[in-house]
Structures are given as C-alpha cells and as structure tokens.
Amino acid sequence: MVRNIVVLGGNSHPKFVDHVCEFLGVPPSSRVLDQFSSGETRCEIQDSVRGKDVYIIQSFGVGTGPTTVNDYFIELCIMISACKTGSARRVTAVLPLFPYSRQPDLPYAKAGAPLSVSARPAGAGRPDYTFESVPATPGPSVPRTIGFSNGVDLADIVSKASLARGFPLHLPSAAANITSHPQQQAHFTTHDYENPTLIMAVQAKAGYKQWVAQAGSLAADLITCAGADRVLTCDLHESTYQGFFDIPVDNLYGRPLLKRYIQQNIENYKDAVIVSPDAGGAKRATAIADSLGMPFALIHKERRPTKITERQKATMMLVGDVASRVCILVDDLADTANTITRAAKLLKNEGALRVYALLTHGVLSGDAIARINASALDRVVVTNTVAQDVHAAACPKLVVLDMSSMFAEAIRRVHHGESISVLFQYD
Numbered sequence: 001m002v003r004n005i006v007v008l009g010g011n012s013h014p015k016f017v018d019h020v021c022e023f024l025g026v027p028p029s030s031r032v033l034d035q036f037s038s039g040e041t042r043c044e045i046q047d048s049v050r051g052k053d054v055y056i057i058q059s060f061g062v063g064t065g066p067t068t069v070n071d072y073f074i075e076l077c078i079m080i081s082a083c084k085t086g087s088a089r090r091v092t093a094v095l096p097l098f099p100y101s102r103q104p105d106l107p108y109a110k111a112g113a114p115l116s117v118s119a120r121p122a123g124a125g126r127p128d129y130t131f132e133s134v135p136a137t138p139g140p141s142v143p144r145t146i147g148f149s150n151g152v153d154l155a156d157i158v159s160k161a162s163l164a165r166g167f168p169l170h171l172p173s174a175a176a177n178i179t180s181h182p183q184q185q186a187h188f189t190t191h192d193y194e195n196p197t198l199i200m201a202v203q204a205k206a207g208y209k210q211w212v213a214q215a216g217s218l219a220a221d222l223i224t225c226a227g228a229d230r231v232l233t234c235d236l237h238e239s240t241y242q243g244f245f246d247i248p249v250d251n252l253y254g255r256p257l258l259k260r261y262i263q264q265n266i267e268n269y270k271d272a273v274i275v276s277p278d279a280g281g282a283k284r285a286t287a288i289a290d291s292l293g294m295p296f297a298l299i300h301k302e303r304r305p306t307k308i309t310e311r312q313k314a315t316m317m318l319v320g321d322v323a324s325r326v327c328i329l330v331d332d333l334a335d336t337a338n339t340i341t342r343a344a345k346l347l348k349n350e351g352a353l354r355v356y357a358l359l360t361h362g363v364l365s366g367d368a369i370a371r372i373n374a375s376a377l378d379r380v381v382v383t384n385t386v387a388q389d390v391h392a393a394a395c396p397k398l399v400v401l402d403m404s405s406m407f408a409e410a411i412r413r414v415h416h417g418e419s420i421s422v423l424f425q426y427d
C-alpha cells in the first residue's frame with residue numbers, strides 16, 4: 001500500500017482508475033463530478049487533499065453519450081484546480097492518452113475534429129469501404145488521376161475565381177488539358193498541387209486564407225495554469241510535445257506490452273515483418289523491430305498532405321518485402337482506422353499472409369470499428385489507455401492489453417521520487 005497519496009478519477013475511464021487503485025492498494029477518492037443542466041461541469045472533492053500527493057487520472061477517448069473529449073478536458077482542469085485550492089502538496093495529471101497531442105502544428109478539418117464521424121447514415125447496411133489510395137499508386141498500368149484528389153472541379157474553381165477577381169486566371173497547361181479533353185487522362189503531377197495558380201484558385205474558392213489553430217500548446221498551457229505540477233502520459237504522438245510544458249512530463253511506452261504480445265502470440269515471429277504505416281511512426285516501429293531482431297518495412301505516403309483530411313487521399317507505397325510473410329503494423333494510435341485498414345489492404349495485395357495491427361491507443365472514433373471489421377486486418381491489438389469495452393463488444397478482431405499496472409508502478413515511482421526511465425531500461 002502506498003501512503004499519503006490520493007488518486008482521483010475523472011469520468012472518462014473509471015475501470016482504468018479502479019485497476020490502478022487496486023495495484024496501488026488505495027481506494028479511489030470520493031468526489032462529485034457531474035454537470036449542471038446548463039452543461040457546466042461541477043466538481044467537489046469529498047476527501048481531504050491537504051498536504052497530499054494527488055494523482056488525477058483522466059483519459060481522452062471518444063466520449064460516451066453526449067460527453068465529448070472537451071468535456072473531459074474541462075473536468076480535468078477543474079479537478080486540478082480544486083485540488084490546488086484544497087492545499088494539495090503536488091498534483092500530477094495522469095493522462096494515459098494525452099488530449100490534443102496530434103495538433104501541435106497540424107491543421108484540422110474546418111468542419112470539426114480531424115476525420116470525425118462518417119456521414120454514412122446509421123443502419124445503412126454494410127459500408128462499401130474500398131481502402132483504395134486516391135490517387136492510386138502511380139505505375140505502368142495505373143493512369144494518373146485528374147486534378148485534386150478530393151474531387152474539386154478545377155475548371156469551376158478557376159472560372160469562379162476569375163469572376164471574383166475581375167481578371168482571367170489560367171489553369172496550368174496539364175490541368176487545362178483536362179478541361180478541354182475531359183475523357184483524356186491528364187499528365188498531372190504531384191508538383192501541380194503546389195502550382196501557385198491552383199493554390200490561388202482554391203483559396204479564392206474558400207474566400208479566405210485558412211488560418212489554423214495550434215491547439216496543442218494551448219492544451220499544455222491550460223493544464224499548467226490549472227495547477228498541475230507534473231504530467232504522466234503514454235506514447236505521446238509527438239515526443240517533442242514534452243517541450244511545450246515547463247513542468248516535468250513523464251512519457252511511458254506501450255512498447256513492452258506490444259513486444260510481449262508479439263513474442264507470446266505470433267508463431268515464428270522472427271519470420272514476420274514489422275511495418276510502420278507511415279513515416280511519422282517509423283522510429284517507434286523500428287525500435288520494436290530492432291529489439292526483437294525482426295525485419296522492417298515502411299509504408300510511405302507519396303504526397304505529404306497539407307491537411308489532415310487529405311491523409312485519407314494520399315497515395316501509399318510499400319518500401320520493403322512482405323510477400324508470404326506475416327505483417328505486424330505498429331503505430332501509436334488508430335483514430336478513424338483509415339491508416340491501418342488501407343495499409344492492411346496494401347500489404348495483402350503485396351502478398352502478406354496475415355496482417356496484425358498493434359497500437360498503443362485505440363481511439364477508434366466514428367465508424368472505425370465497422371471499417372476494421374470490413375478490412376483485410378486479421379487482428380487489431382490495442383491497450384486500454386482508452387476505454388475499450390464498447391469497441392471490444394462490436395469487434396471480434398480486437399484484443400485489449402492492460403496498461404494499468406504500468407501506470408500504477410509509474411505513480412508509485414513518482415510518489416517515492418524514483419526513476420521512471422528504469423522501467424524501460426531493458427526494453
């Protein structure tokens with residue numbers, strides 16, 4: 001039993017809080033945490049925190065019912081503040097999945113959260129996912145696609161932009177070719193996406209140059225302003241995010257659990273290939289491949305998208321050999337599951353025998369579960385940094401690994417001033 005410690009849970013993941021408390025041998029502290037009918041959050045800490053070391057556990061998966069990630073975020077800030085005003089000695093925000101960490105500098109869709117809920121009506125039958133890259137990977141038998149991959153009609157944009165500006169704008173030659181001979185496949189290259197005329201035309205369509213909030217640093221500031229003295233989190237999407245804080249941030253890794261899963265569940269795992277589904281996760285995936293002595297392959301997105309919505313349309317190409325092998329995709333998270341399902345299709349097309357996806361955070365928002373069920377993925381392994389009960393009930397391919405003991409041990413170490421990095425020293 002750990003003494004002089006208070007563990008408080010938010011509403012996002014009560015099961016995880018209970019598991020951590022069981023490992024620590026302390027009960028979760030009493031608090032009232034609900035909403036007024038106006039929707040404002042109400043928090044009352046019912047146990048004394050005076051002079052105590054307080055750990056507030058809140059994760060940031062998809063909310064239940066009307067509750068959203070943003071509600072959980074406000075809950076967190078209010079709980080931290082309540083503990084500080086209640087004279088807690090030190091408050092640590094324990095955030096198994098860190099909120100807004102994918103937005104340190106990335107644009108998001110104007111219409112809402114990145115790649116949010118599908119427009120497909122509920123109960124519309126089996127979705128017709130294609131898992132295709134658009135435009136397709138260029139090759140001898142694959143013609144290049146016309147214009148912007150998001151279906152924007154260039155001729156229409158340019159004519160409207162010309163009207164708006166009062167002088168004619170001209171499409172670049174290749175794109176103009178499309179409009180005069182719509183039946184003809186154009187020689188439209190990826191460089192044309194950077195063509196100033198096209199960029200200007202698209203901006204004219206929007207009527208305003210997009211300016212994108214960088215919400216990640218604001219989230220870090222809010223947590224610090226609320227009074228957190230320390231943050232304990234896991235597999236930050238960008239490890240540089242730690243630098244956004246001027247308080248200590250401990251970043252745990254899901255890697256030991258994922259490695260153990262591979263060793264214990266994948267037959268002849270040394271013959272399998274670890275695959276990173278995008279360049280951003282290559283370091284994470286190679287760390288596992290190297291420590292298990294396994295080969296590595298990378299899926300490369302040909303065109304670096306400038307907006308998160310465009311990630312769905314970027315062309316995926318495989319670098320490495322996966323034919324007649326088991327493939328293990330490794331990534332930090334799956335949100336819409338678009339990345340892993342498209343990667344799985346590509347790998348199977350390239351001759352992979354089976355495809356596993358191993359992820360630390362299974363956010364699995366929107367229609368991610370339906371997408372996984374319909375995909376070429378054979379198994380999706382996630383940890384419980386995000387609540388998985390609802391997902392697991394709907395997805396027979398899902399396996400959930402428990403990270404609560406690692407968090408409990410990290411909390412114990414922080415409380416006693418012991419090293420966290422030692423936990424991963426032999427990993």
Ligand SMILES: O=P(O)(O)OC[C@H]1O[C@H](OP(=O)(O)OP(=O)(O)O)[C@H](O)[C@@H]1O
Pocket residue numbers: 102115277278279280281311331332333334335336337338339340
């Ligand atoms: O399930 P999905 O909705 O497809 O999202 C998952 C992907 O998003 C994140 O990377 P991201 O594309 O944000 O960029 P990066 O890895 O290049 O930084 C993450 O690392 C996954 O690769």
